[in-house]
Amino acid sequence: MTPANGTPVRVGVFGLLGSGNLGNDGSLEAVLGYLRREHPEAVVDALCGGPEAVTARFGIPATRLHWYRGEYRTASRAGAIAAKGLGKLVDAVRTAAWVRRHDVVIVPGMGVLEATLPLRPWGFPYSLFLLCASGRLLRTRVALVSVGAATIGNRPTRALVRWSARLAAYRSYRDARSRDAMRAMGVDTSRDEVYPDLAFALPTPPATALSGPSGSSGSSGRVCLGVMAFHGGNDDRARAEEIHRRYLDGTIRFVRALVEDGRPVRLLTGDDCDAPVVAAILDAVDSPLVTAAEAASLADLMREMAAADTVVAIRYHNLICALKTGTPVLALCYAAKSEALMDRMGLGAYCHPAREVDADRLLEQFRALEKRSAELRHTLAERNLAAARQLEHQFTALDAALFPAADHPHALREAP
Structure with a gap:
């Protein structure tokens, strides 16, 4: 897809992708399938957990999500603690610079708004907040697509997740309970839709x-x-x-x-x-x-x-x-x-x-x-037939929300 100025739209994908979780990578595969089918001229790259794996499997350029490579290891020594702290500051700059290069950033599925498994607030929740805040400041549309959410008790994690959702330009959820959870945490979900998980858009083996x-x-x-x-x-x-x-x-x-x-x-x-x-x-x-x-x-x-x-x-x-x-x-x-x-x-x-x-x-x-x-x-x-139809509807909605200048007359709906 190429807008009126002749420059291909630049699309980023973001998340803990290429890190060994098959579900996360399946969500990415579904979104890349949609982009390649509907917007083949778009230039796509990733900011993700395992850039080498993403590039090798999906053939797109990828950048490491965290500057500090030991981000998900427990830091006990003073040097490691200092490096982690510095990494948070560096990541703020790196994330903003990456977001600035894109017209649209898609977070493909995954449980990015939940803490149903052990999760530290200054890990991925902080990274997601940096993404969504950078998108709002730099006028890059950030879309949380068919994501999972759950009510979060930990206050720092809850605050980061809530603000990430509020700052995104588009939100949809993979089930009604996820939308209800975000509403319970103070996010206006009145215009947010529920669709099946993105993995339902993947082809079933012949x-x-x-x-x-x-x-x-x-x-x-x-x-x-x-x-x-x-x-x-x-x-x-x-x-x-x-x-x-x-x-x-x-x-x-x-x-x-x-x-x-x-x-x-x-x-x-x-x-x-x-x-x-x-x-x-x-x-x-x-x-x-x-x-x-x-x-x-x-x-x-x-x-x-x-x-x-x-x-x-x-x-x-x-x-x-x-x-x-x-x-x-x-x-x-x-x-x-x-x-x-x-x-x-x-x-x-x-x-x-x-x-x-x-x-x-x-x-x-x-x-x-x-x-x-x-x-x-x-x-x-x-x-399964119903899920496939619902996801086709979601991709049509994404076209209208994320790429309005190219193929659709609809103006972008900014999520409150």
């Missing part, structure tokens, strides 16, 4: 890729189990190890029960940090029926899940992958976003608390889910 391991169209009782290095959320730091141990012990007991029934179990992750959980399960359940997949993208996860009879998963985007392939899924829920997603897709009855994994109850729910497999597959097919 039919030839949806066969079982032997190449047939069916599976042989395989269960995909998505795992996570789960230690609770921001308010659970004092109990983090207890929560993790309970989650892991319950999950191991569940896997053992499946193996005793002769069911093959395929372990899946969604972030590089999940590898120790996979190792712990393989060590505890010594059986050839339990194997681990090496997935590098949401497409890889979808191929694995499409070849399964049933999925049990904890990570949000693992759930999305199962739902997109039409595979019945049982959710281990650690936040309201998972429950909202399952409700939206017609599987609200199949949720289990991740903090209190009860293997016996989980197995009971699992068997009830499998009894309704055919019915639920039909439901998922209908809900």
Whole structure:
């Protein structure tokens, strides 16, 4: 897309992208697909957590989000603490300079307005605030697209998230609970829309890729189990190890029960940090029926899940992958976003608390889910079609809001 002055529109994408989280990168993939389809002349680059990975996979230039490379390591020595502090000042200048080079910046999905997992205010919340404040000061349109949000108790984090949302030029949420949370935190959401998660815009693997391991169209009782290095959320730091141990012990007991029934179990992750959980399960359940997949993208996860009879998963985007392939899924829920997603897709009855994994109850729910497999597959097919239509509507709305000078007569709506 080229506006009247003949200069291609400069679009930036921003977030913890390329850092090993498959869901975040899937959201980026969806937005890049939209830009390449609707605005092929736009010049796109990223400010992100893993610039080398983003450039290698998506073919766009990328800049490191933080000047200080040890940003997400705990600083205990005076030198490291000083470097972190200096980094905050340097990042303010770097972020503003990056934003200034763009006409539009898109934050593609992700839970950028929530703290459902451990999060320090001066980490990503501060970075997002710098982005949105720079956008407002420098008149660069910043769009928070299909993002997740949750009510935040920690005051500094809450303030940074609230002001980030207020300063953005466009906001949409991936579920109604996210919009409600932002309203509860003092953001005027009267003109904000709710759309499905951006990952629902990704292509589902073709039919030839949806066969079982032997190449047939069916599976042989395989269960995909998505795992996570789960230690609770921001308010659970004092109990983090207890929560993790309970989650892991319950999950191991569940896997053992499946193996005793002769069911093959395929372990899946969604972030590089999940590898120790996979190792712990393989060590505890010594059986050839339990194997681990090496997935590098949401497409890889979808191929694995499409070849399964049933999925049990904890990570949000693992759930999305199962739902997109039409595979019945049982959710281990650690936040309201998972429950909202399952409700939206017609599987609200199949949720289990991740903090209190009860293997016996989980197995009971699992068997009830499998009894309704055919019915639920039909439901998922209908809900997936609806999600795809809703996201097409969102991309049309984005065109009007972010690129009004090129193709649309609509004026930009500045979010209050």
